[in-house]
Amino acid sequence: MTGLDPAAPADADLVAEWRSLLARHAATSCALDRELGERHHLGMSEFEVLERLSEAGLPAGQGLRAQDLALTVHLSQSALSRLIGRLEKAGLVERTLCEADRRGIFVALTDAGRTRYREARPTHRDVLAGTLGDASAENSADPA
Amino acid sequence: MTGLDPAAPADADLVAEWRSLLARHAATSCALDRELGERHHLGMSEFEVLERLSEAGLPAGQGLRAQDLALTVHLSQSALSRLIGRLEKAGLVERTLCEADRRGIFVALTDAGRTRYREARPTHRDVLAGTLGDASAENSADPA
DNA sequence: TTGCATTGGTTGCACGTGCATGTAGTGTAC
DNA sequence: GTACACTACATGCACGTGCAACCAATGCAA
Secondary structure, three states, rough: OOOOOOOHHHHHHHHHHOOOOOOOOHHHHHHHHHHHHHHHHHHHHHHHHHHHHHOOOOOOOOOOOOHHHHHHHHOOOHHHHHHHHHHHOOOOEEEOOOOOOOOOOOEEEOOHHOOOOOHHHHHHHHHHHHHHHHHOHHHHHOOO | OOOOHHHHHHHHHHHHHHHHHHHHHHHHHHEEEEEEHHHHHHOOHHHHHHHHHHOOOOOOOOOHHHHHHHOOOOOOHHHHHHHHHHHHHHOOOOEEEEEOOOOOEEEEOHHHHHHHHHHHHHHHHHHHHHHHHHHOOOOOOOOO
């Protein structure tokens, strides 16, 4: 099965890689959602946004453009808009107008948001270590 | 930042790996859903189920237990039940009673299902080659 | 100025998903 | 036989998502 059809082996490799990626993604994102949700009332994407905002390291009051967030978090702009809405309602971020271009908005962490992120971060790292690091990611945390 | 805290570097590696996985998953699954949807009226998970059924290589009329399908496709049991319902309504699979254990069901490909899978398979492989193979997966197919 | 294309963000809607629950069938103990 | 725990699948419901449509602001051209 290795020399007859030049396309078949490459396909098999690709499919195997894709399935492995699917399995690791499913196990990790599921575990992440569960742990972050139970312990910190955060979804996976919520945490990801808080992390980006925290990494930006902007002084309190300053924020990131929603557009810039959408580039790093893999969400549609509508989903991001609603996600920011949720975080804002929870008091974790603030929307502020962008003076330079009044179409845009800045999204900034509040103190509560910074605190929540600091609390949730160890959980996030633990789950990653448990599912990506170990080989136990096979069937440990499927949605089923 | 490399010798002071023994946990920090490992964390950074894990996070980097996780973000890479997220990016590749988002790009590939999004492209897959779009291409399979446009060209073959199939979702990613639908195709995955058809593929598992096809790989089982059972004689026409025989099928897989829904439970066995749930193990390989990363879906909850309820999601799988509805997915099978959709495929059945589309005439691509058939539900048949399991005589031995009448709680269970067999899911079997119909001829139409086999045909649809054969048609969709090259598209699936092309997308995989285009997003997993190339380094162009960075920003080519985000939902945004 | 007016007009038009483009960009940034929000909202109506349909859809797929997971959780909890319901229903039918199985196996075991009494 | 009856009762009870358990399994396999289906369904009600709430929620997050993407798409398309929308509105406001900007930039450019005539």
